[in-house]
Amino acid sequence: MKLRALRLSALADAPMAFGSTLAREEMFPEQVWHERSAHGASGADRVTFIAERDGEWIGLATGLANDPDHPGDPRPVLVGMFVAPSSRGCGVGAALVDAVVAWSRERRAIGLGLWVTATNSPAIALYNKCGFRRTGESKPLAHSPSIAEFRMVRDLG
Ligand SMILES: CC(C)(COP(=O)(O)OP(=O)(O)OC[C@H]1O[C@@H](n2cnc3c(N)ncnc32)[C@H](O)[C@@H]1OP(=O)(O)O)[C@@H](O)C(=O)NCCC(=O)NCCS
Known part of the structure; x- marks a missing residue:
């Protein structure tokens, strides 16, 4: 399945950029990918956008209506942002x-939030350029707690 292949390639390419790991997600049963795909296509409580070039899937990003790391916050959260290395630097991420x-x-x-690894300069530059600003909140990256993730928010008022 294309969604599984692209997501696993993201986790392999940039292991510190995501809260999950390749070891964890490559064990997911096929059912999980079908659910992610169906929910992501519905746009109800979750949406996944795919960037495609010449029939090849080269990037993805997901919006979740509720931030599991910020319960009670009314702002959705941007997760899973990835652009394949050979397609970077041409505006796909933006x-x-x-x-x-x-x-x-x-x-x-009223706004859109996200969490970014503190050492991920390309992603931080992308989000700054797209109008996100740091909130001051941070937390340890789940699978590598010596590394911090910080939160950024863009107002949509
Ligand atoms: C971060 C990532 C999504 C950027 O994708 P991209 O398609 O290369 O980004 P864009 O070409 O749309 O860049 C838009 C802006 O972001 C900034 N930017 C992106 N990559 C950058 C880099 N390597 N260095 C400096 N600035 C960068 C620039 O301001 C750029 O605008 P400009 O080209 O006019 O200067 C991509 O590098 C990636 O997939 N990285 C691995 C996964 C990851 O880190 N995901 C983020 C999880 S929070």
């Missing part, structure tokens, strides 16, 4: 952010 922002606006969200 376009994926725009897509999740548009989905959030359709939901009348």
Whole structure:
């Protein structure tokens, strides 16, 4: 399945960029990928946008209506952002952010949040350019607690 292949390639390429791991997700039964795919396509409580070039899937980003790491916050959260290495630097990442922002606006969200690893300079630069600002909140990266993730938010008012 294309979604599984792209997500696993993201986890292999950038293990410190995500809260999950390749070892964990490559064990997921096929059912999990079908559910992710169906829910991501529905755009109800979750949306996944795919960047495609010449029929090849080269990037993805997901919006979740509720941030599992920030219960009670009304803002959706952007997760799973990935662009294949050979397609970086041409605006694909920014376009994926725009897509999740548009989905959030359709939901009348007041803002959009995300968590980014403190050492992930390309992602931090992308999010700064897209209007996200640090909130001051941080937490340890689940699988590598010596590394911090910090939260960024973009207002959509
Ligand atoms: C972070 C990532 C998604 C960026 O994707 P991308 O398609 O290369 O980003 P874009 O081409 O849309 O870049 C948009 C802006 O982000 C910034 N940016 C992106 N990559 C950058 C880099 N390596 N160095 C400096 N700035 C960068 C720039 O401001 C850029 O605008 P500019 O080209 O006009 O200067 C990509 O590097 C990636 O998939 N990394 C591995 C996974 C990851 O870290 N995911 C984030 C999880 S929170």
